[in-house]
Amino acid sequence: MKKWILVLFAxxxxxxxxxxANVPLDKANNDLTDQESLQNGxxxxxxxxxxxxxxxxxxxxxxxxxxxxPVELMKENLIFDPNAKIGDLMENAMPExxxxxxxxxxxxxxxxxxxxxxxxxxxxxxxxFYEDPSRPFGVNNVxxxxxxxxxxxxxxxxxxxxVMGTKVVDGEEVEVVVGIETDGSGELNSxxxxxxxxxxxxxxxxxxxxxxxxxxxxxxxxxGFLVIFTIVVVLLKKEYWxxxx
Ligand code: HEC
Numbered sequence: 597m598k599k600w601i602l603v604l605f606a607x608x609x610x611x612x613x614x615x616x617a618n619v620p621l622d623k624a625n626n627d628l629t630d631q632e633s634l635q636n637g638x639x640x641x642x643x644x645x646x647x648x649x650x651x652x653x654x655x656x657x658x659x660x661x662x663x664x665x666p667v668e669l670m671k672e673n674l675i676f677d678p679n680a681k682i683g684d685l686m687e688n689a690m691p692e693x694x695x696x697x698x699x700x701x702x703x704x705x706x707x708x709x710x711x712x713x714x715x716x717x718x719x720x721x722x723x724x725f726y727e728d729p730s731r732p733f734g735v736n737n738v739x740x741x742x743x744x745x746x747x748x749x750x751x752x753x754x755x756x757x758x759v760m761g762t763k764v765v766d767g768e769e770v771e772v773v774v775g776i777e778t779d780g781s782g783e784l785n786s787x788x789x790x791x792x793x794x795x796x797x798x799x800x801x802x803x804x805x806x807x808x809x810x811x812x813x814x815x816x817x818x819x820g821f822l823v824i825f826t827i828v829v830v831l832l833k834k835e836y837w838x839x840x841x
Contacts, residue, residue, distance in 0.1 A: 619739045624719035626798040628809060634663040637799025640792060641706075642674045644748050648695065648703035651686040651803055659686070662806055663799075699744040700732070710804040715797050722749065722793045726758040726776045738773055753789045754782030 627633065638659060641651070660670040660682070671682055677689070686707075695702040710718060721739050725747035728736035733746035736758075747756070761774035784792060802809065 619720070621714075621716040621720045621739070622723070624715040624794060624797050626715055626719075626794050626801060628798065628802055629812070630798065631664050633795045633798045634802055635665055636792070637795035637797070637802075638663060638665065638674065640796045641799055642676065645706065645796075646676070646686070646688055648688070648690055648699075648745075649706045650688045651707045652705050653707040654686045654803055654806070655683060656680065656686060657682045658806065659803075662809060663802065699746075701744050703745065706800060706803070708804045710797070710801040715801050718797045718800060719793060722796065723753075723790065724776060725750070725753075726756045726773060728758070736773075738776065749789075749793075750782070752782050752784045752792060754778040754780055 656670060656675055657667065659665070660667050665674070667682055675682070690703065692702040713721075717739065721737060724738035724740075725735045725743075726738065727734060730736075731742070732744075735743075735747040735750075735756075737743040737745075738758075747753075750756075756776040756778045758773040759775040759777050760771055762769045763772045763774070764770075778786065778789075782789065
């Protein structure tokens with residue numbers, strides 16, 4: 597019994613490796629106040645992700661309003677489901693059972709993914725797919741080993757191949773994928789691709805906490821109010837105490 601517990605503990609670090617926990621992440625530094633970036637992110641999301649992933653805690657109309665897309669434009673260009681109405685939740689029609697068959701598991705809803713995974717993780721993940729013929733879709737991912745999702749942005753990025761390096765695991769040097777390299781066949785060059793992914797991540801962060809946009813502006817009003825209020829209180833105090841001294 598004791599022995600088994602020891603074996604389990606000995607396995608822990610390798611389990612953590614399997615989840616990709618110790619891959620260094622690139623900083624997203626996305627800007628939630630950049631409306632153009634949010635709009636481009638929404639466009640990319642609807643075109644490249646919404647086929648498999650829903651954003652079912654969001655409504656089309658709210659998204660359009662929050663990030664400044666006119667309702668008509670949203671309806672014409674970003675709502676692909678002919679039965680969906682502008683006030684509907686952003687659900688999609690992929691049945692979970694089918695997804696399990698095609699991809700080995702359902703494509704999770706992405707409304708809150710930026711809160712769960714963090715923006716740096718998302719930014720790194722979407723830039724870390726690489727060719728791996730041993731996988732069902734021919735790709736693997738540096739931060740999400742054995743991922744079930746195909747590299748849906750390949751036409752933008754080009755074909756990414758792995759860059760190998762060595763890492764010391766339990767005192768032993770092992771060969772691992774440390775990064776990727778693209779062949780330049782994508783529609784975007786590498787800076788443009790990074791920017792596109794950043795816009796997408798920006799949109800996903802907004803999506804996970806839509807009130808954040810309002811909260812930031814509200815915060816400035818509150819600070820302004822407090823400053824003015826303090827001045828009034830100081831003046832009042834002076835007025836009240838004038839006769840006492
Ligand atoms: C062809 C279907 C498909 C498309 C299109 C797709 N995904 Fe996925 N995605 C999946 C599947 C399936 C998984 C689950 C992978 C797994 O668990 O191995 C997944 C997983 C993810 C995850 C990890 C979720 C988590 O926390 O485990 C993220 C993030 C993600 N996708 C983002 C995106 C984004 C962003 C796009 C658009 C650029 C996109 N996906 C397009 C099928 C898809």
